[in-house]
Amino acid sequence: MxxxxxxxxxxxxxxxxxxxxxxxxxxxxxxxxxxxxxxxxxxxxxxxxxxxxxxxxxxxxxxxxxxxxxxxxxxxxxxxxxxxxxxxxxxxxxxxxxxxxxxxxxxxxxxxxxxxxxxxxxxxxxxxxxxxxxxxxxxxxxxxxxxxxxxxxxxxxxxxxxxxxxxxxxPSIFEEGAHVVFEKVGNRNADAIAKVSFAGYLRVKGDRIEDIRIAFGAVGPTMVRSIDIEKKLLGKTTPLAEANIAQVVADFNKIIKPIDDQRSTAVYRKNVALNLLHYFLSMKQIQPNE
Ligand SMILES: Cc1cc2nc3c(=O)[nH]c(=O)nc-3n(C[C@H](O)[C@H](O)[C@H](O)COP(=O)(O)OP(=O)(O)OC[C@H]3O[C@@H](n4cnc5c(N)ncnc54)[C@H](O)[C@@H]3O)c2cc1C
Missing domain, CATH: 3.30.465.10 (Uridine Diphospho-n-acetylenolpyruvylglucosamine Reductase; domain 3)
Structure with missing residues (x-):
């Protein structure tokens, strides 16, 4: 009973x-x-x-x-x-x-x-x-x-x-001009738990980066974000030079420490996470923050 x-x-x-x-x-x-x-x-x-x-x-x-x-x-x-x-x-x-x-x-x-x-x-x-x-x-x-x-x-x-x-x-979500992206990589487009996820926030004034924020999911015990790395990009001209992008990717490479589990491998997770970061920093994919 x-x-x-x-x-x-x-x-x-x-x-x-x-x-x-x-x-x-x-x-x-x-x-x-x-x-x-x-x-x-x-x-x-x-x-x-x-x-x-x-x-x-x-x-x-x-x-x-x-x-x-x-x-x-x-x-x-x-x-x-x-x-x-x-x-x-x-x-x-x-x-x-x-x-x-x-x-x-x-x-x-x-x-x-x-x-x-x-x-x-x-x-x-x-x-x-x-x-x-x-x-x-x-x-x-x-x-x-x-x-x-x-x-x-x-x-x-x-x-x-x-x-x-x-x-x-x-906070301040109704401020003009921020571009925010979310990407999730799973086994399928829907009904799948993330192997890796990524969010990027970018606000540009003129052609200079005024604010940039980057977070990764499923590659550590909790979300990975680094204010110190983000700070290095403030004031930089867009589009970012490849050397700047490579430096940020290298910085995150040091702090992203994924694990192997039933959903994915650590190696795959890290590669995908860094590719998503590179793609975001290349600013090929931005959408209005509506
Ligand atoms: C089949 C399936 C698929 C799923 N797919 C995904 C997915 O793709 N992505 C994803 O992110 N998640 C997924 N989930 C997980 C889950 O649906 C989400 O995490 C969801 O947001 C949990 O919300 P809930 O209201 O059901 O939480 P609950 O199960 O009710 O609570 C979760 C925890 O939060 C606490 N809690 C909840 N609300 C409050 C509150 N207001 N104040 C204090 N404590 C609170 C509870 O005590 C508990 O500890 C999936 C779950 C299932 C079963």
């Missing part, structure tokens, strides 16, 4: 936060990672060793709005909802379209992708180059943390047990 578990599904966020403050609970948004993590034999319900709190229905966690130049995205927006929302930037939609298949996109949430903190989480490289922040809410109030500080490693985030990830903030 299946074991009984305690679960909560409150109508409001404040009730949910109050429960999280009383006891350590397992939060379930779409459940597409949680259910796989705790899966059991066929026909046997997953065993989750804590009381469960469902949050996917909470309207407070599903708002998407512009605040000055920033975009705020409710953590429990599903991928399908984000795809339908005209305010969501095109590069993020492009990344979402590569995630799983419609059934998973109807359940999976942006907040879940961040809190699961998989090295192959497809939204993460983009969130890193957007300099995204996460807004964490508890009975004690709100705190805002940079996504790269929040994510500590595979399945490790800097969340206190009484906190919920409420919003993802993309």
């Amino acid at each position: 299946a074991e009984k578990i305690t679960s909560y599904r409150f109508d409001r966020l404040d009730q949910t936060l109050s429960q999280l403050n009383k006891a350590d609970c397992a939060i379930i948004a779409g459940g597409t990672d949680v259910m796989v993590l705790h899966k059991s034999r066929r026909g046997v319900p997953p065993k989750i060793p804590k009381p469960i709190v469902f949050i996917d229905h909470l309207s407070e966690l599903k708002q998407v709005y512009q605040n000055h130049k920033d975009l705020h995205i409710g953590a429990c927006c599903t991928y399908s909802e984000l795809l339908e929302n005209p305010i969501i930037p095109l590069p993020l939609k492009n990344a979402i379209k590569t995630i799983a298949a419609p059934a998973i996109r109807n359940r999976g949430t942006l907040g879940g992708n961040i809190c699961n903190a998989s090295p192959a989480g497809d939204t993460l490289p983009l969130l890193y180059v957007y300099n995204a922040k996460v807004l964490l809410r508890s009975v004690n109030g709100d705190r805002v943390v940079n996504v790269n500080d929040f994510i500590q490693g595979p399945r490790r985030v800097q969340r206190l047990t009484n906190e919920i990830l409420a919003e993802i903030i993309l």
Whole structure:
């Protein structure tokens, strides 16, 4: 016989936060990672060793709005909802379209992708180059943390047990002129986990690079980004000289340390990652940040 578990599904966020403050609970948004993590034999319900709190229905966690130049995205927006929302930037939609298949996109949430903190989480490289922040809410109030500080490693985030990830903030996203790209390499174009992913952000003034950000997914325990390497490109004239490109590729070659696993080999991952970087820096592929 299946074991009984305690679960909560409150109508409001404040009730949910109050429960999280009383006891350590397992939060379930779409459940597409949680259910796989705790899966059991066929026909046997997953065993989750804590009381469960469902949050996917909470309207407070599903708002998407512009605040000055920033975009705020409710953590429990599903991928399908984000795809339908005209305010969501095109590069993020492009990344979402590569995630799983419609059934998973109807359940999976942006907040879940961040809190699961998989090295192959497809939204993460983009969130890193957007300099995204996460807004964490508890009975004690709100705190805002940079996504790269929040994510500590595979399945490790800097969340206190009484906190919920409420919003993802993309700062200054409505500023003109940035070009943002996302690339994912998997076994297929859809319904495949990334072997390598890449995001690039470029803002040029005149012909000089004013801001450039680069992040790789699935080639380390978490996203690989280096502010020091990016800084070397600031002020450089575009299109970049091949020597500049070669230097940046060589710099990343030193810090990208992929592994062999069931999806790919370390050698393949590194080659593809550096090729994507070279392609981005050659600026052959840029798209408006709509
Ligand atoms: C068949 C299949 C295919 C998939 N394909 C892809 C893919 O191509 N690319 C990809 O990136 N992912 C993929 N995934 C993984 C998954 O769908 C995504 O990571 C998704 O975004 C998880 O969101 P969720 O709402 O379902 O998270 P859940 O499973 O509900 O939660 C994941 C983790 O985050 C925590 N959590 C969730 N929301 C919050 C919150 N608001 N505050 C605090 N903690 C929270 C949970 O406690 C849990 O630890 C796939 C999964 C499956 C089953």
